Amino acid sequence: MKTHFVRFLAVLLISALIVPALDAREPIYARKAMVVAEQDLATEVGVSVLRSGGNAVDAAVAVGLALAVTHPYAGNIGGGGFMLIRMADGRTTFIDFREKAPAAATHDMYLNANGVPTGDSVVGWRSAGVPGTVRGLALANKKYGREAWPELVKPAVALATNGFPVSKWQMDSWRRSSPLLSQFPESKRTFLKGGAYYDWQEIFKQPELARTLDRIAHLGAADFYDGETAHILAAEMAKNGGLITLADLQNYQAVERTPLEGDYQGYHIISSPPPSSGGLGLLQMLAMLNGTGYDKSGAGSALSYHYMAEAMRRYFADRSKYLGDPDFVNIPISALLAPAYVDSRRATIRPDRATPAEQIAPGLTAANEGTNTTHYSIVDQEGNAVAVTYTLNNGYGSGVTVPGAGFLLNDEMDDFAAKPGGPNMFGLVQGESNAIAPGKRPLSSMTPTIILKDGKPFLVLGAPGGPVIITSMLQVILNVIDFGMNAQDAIDFPRIHDQWKPDRLDTESTVSPDTVAQLRHMGYQTQTADPNEKARVEVILISAGWLQGAVDGRGGGGKAEGY
Numbered sequence: 001m002k003t004h005f006v007r008f009l010a011v012l013l014i015s016a017l018i019v020p021a022l023d024a025r026e027p028i029y030a031r032k033a034m035v036v037a038e039q040d041l042a043t044e045v046g047v048s049v050l051r052s053g054g055n056a057v058d059a060a061v062a063v064g065l066a067l068a069v070t071h072p073y074a075g076n077i078g079g080g081g082f083m084l085i086r087m088a089d090g091r092t093t094f095i096d097f098r099e100k101a102p103a104a105a106t107h108d109m110y111l112n113a114n115g116v117p118t119g120d121s122v123v124g125w126r127s128a129g130v131p132g133t134v135r136g137l138a139l140a141n142k143k144y145g146r147e148a149w150p151e152l153v154k155p156a157v158a159l160a161t162n163g164f165p166v167s168k169w170q171m172d173s174w175r176r177s178s179p180l181l182s183q184f185p186e187s188k189r190t191f192l193k194g195g196a197y198y199d200w201q202e203i204f205k206q207p208e209l210a211r212t213l214d215r216i217a218h219l220g221a222a223d224f225y226d227g228e229t230a231h232i233l234a235a236e237m238a239k240n241g242g243l244i245t246l247a248d249l250q251n252y253q254a255v256e257r258t259p260l261e262g263d264y265q266g267y268h269i270i271s272s273p274p275p276s277s278g279g280l281g282l283l284q285m286l287a288m289l290n291g292t293g294y295d296k297s298g299a300g301s302a303l304s305y306h307y308m309a310e311a312m313r314r315y316f317a318d319r320s321k322y323l324g325d326p327d328f329v330n331i332p333i334s335a336l337l338a339p340a341y342v343d344s345r346r347a348t349i350r351p352d353r354a355t356p357a358e359q360i361a362p363g364l365t366a367a368n369e370g371t372n373t374t375h376y377s378i379v380d381q382e383g384n385a386v387a388v389t390y391t392l393n394n395g396y397g398s399g400v401t402v403p404g405a406g407f408l409l410n411d412e413m414d415d416f417a418a419k420p421g422g423p424n425m426f427g428l429v430q431g432e433s434n435a436i437a438p439g440k441r442p443l444s445s446m447t448p449t450i451i452l453k454d455g456k457p458f459l460v461l462g463a464p465g466g467p468v469i470i471t472s473m474l475q476v477i478l479n480v481i482d483f484g485m486n487a488q489d490a491i492d493f494p495r496i497h498d499q500w501k502p503d504r505l506d507t508e509s510t511v512s513p514d515t516v517a518q519l520r521h522m523g524y525q526t527q528t529a530d531p532n533e534k535a536r537v538e539v540i541l542i543s544a545g546w547l548q549g550a551v552d553g554r555g556g557g558g559k560a561e562g563y
């Protein structure tokens with residue numbers, strides 16, 4: 001008896017040691033509304049807007065402004081992005097507040113005398129495009145929200161004024177980014193405490209940013225584009241050799257575009273149109289996979305990854321040639337999504353072999369993208385759904401904080417093809433369609449997406465991560481629709497990434513070694529990719545009367561909260 005009891009205790013102890021490691025994470029469940037964002041205080045701001053009567057668009061505006069304070073890595077007022085909205089009454093819209101090239105920008109502005117790209121598109125004053133975030137959020141609030149604008153800015157003002165405790169991730173992130181931020185005295189002072197560094201749990205206040213946000217709260221977007229903030233930014237640009245002028249700011253407009261839509265396995269996909277490259281990518285890859293039987297061997301099998309990788313390669317080849325700012329280039333969207341064209345691309349996939357990248361070309365006759373964007377998803381109790389991805393491009397953008405205004409500037413000019421036809425610093429090849437021109441928006445991979453089932457929101461998702469956004473979202477969608485996973489399992493599941501060139505298949509370290517070996521046998525050159533550089537997909541899934549919110553564990557934090 002005693003022996004049995006000892007054995008029982010031993011089993012209990014071993015289970016206690018083992019089970020947590022095997023335990024799957026659960027999504028957060030709620031009945032009415034849900035906010036999922038990459039920073040917990042910003043999520044809480046969104047929930048409190050919803051609870052006090054704001055709709056999902058109001059919450060999205062407040063979360064965007066809060067992230068500009070609490071997640072300076074990517075949250076911003078000095079950058080740009082996309083907001084996809086699907087109102088409960090069926091209206092859909094895509095608000096494009098992507099940055100624009102300043103009027104003084106030129107095709108070869110980042111090439112040296114030998115035609116070689118300089119680093120100017122990535123770091124410093126010259127790398128910034130005209131910011132769009134404040135105009136975009138104001139447009140969303142005015143047309144689709146119902147709360148008064150100042151009420152939505154107030155939480156951000158309070159967070160900047162009173163400060164908030166620095167998280168472990170944030171503390172480490174600033175230390176890691178010290179080589180960038182130290183180059184600019186205002187950034188060093190603001191984010192690195194002049195070089196002394198902020199500690200975990202230390203309160204971080206941003207009085208200059210608080211003043212800027214307070215002006216924006218009272219005067220609206222006009223302050224940022226034509227008022228005191230605009231004048232501060234234009235004067236600092238002129239002083240520091242940047243290109244953005246007061247006229248660039250005055251001329252900046254956020255625009256509404258028609259989302260791209262399509263169907264897959266009875267689900268209706270609403271996604272991002274150009275200048276995002278992602279919506280077209282998702283629709284094309286889903287159509288290419290349809291009918292291949294890619295899912296027959298199960299999630300995580302070599303066969304499923306093989307077909308996904310082949311679809312990715314063919315899409316990225318097209319992306320390299322045809323995509324850019326639709327206000328500047330004609331994009332053959334219908335031709336790229338035409339069933340006969342997709343059939344012809346699918347027909348070139350061999351069931352047992354990788355197709356080498358050099359045997360794939362753009363099929364009819366991409367972008368130098370930072371990986372440090374942020375996404376959040378919101379559904380309110382009326383059924384309005386909003387997906388927002390916005391960015392400074394690289395983490396902390398250009399590294400420049402505007403003195404006297406307290407916000408970081410983007411380095412979005414780096415998303416253009418500095419040298420069309422050549423691979424950029426991330427290996428993506430992109431063409432003349434995405435060359436620099438004054439007033440043009442650089443091609444993006446940001447892909448906020450909403451998927452409907454029976455006419456109602458089913459999946460609201462998006463991610464940061466440059467080109468990895470599109471391939472990660474594809475896999476999350478397939479995990480939910482074809483493999484029946486819940487929101488958390490779908491984003492936690494091991495992923496691959498293939499972008500055609502370089503000829504390489506990235507596999508997360510969680511992909512089983514057997515599977516990787518089989519993929520290598522099929523002809524793929526595989527590389528284990530650092531999961532931190534993978535897209536952090538933030539998802540809301542609505543099923544059987546419940547909202548499931550899930551935060552991607554690959555990132556530095558975040559929170560799903562609902563009620």
Ligand code: GLY
Nearest residue numbers: 369393444445446
């Ligand atoms: N800057 C990242 C993207 O737009 O895709």
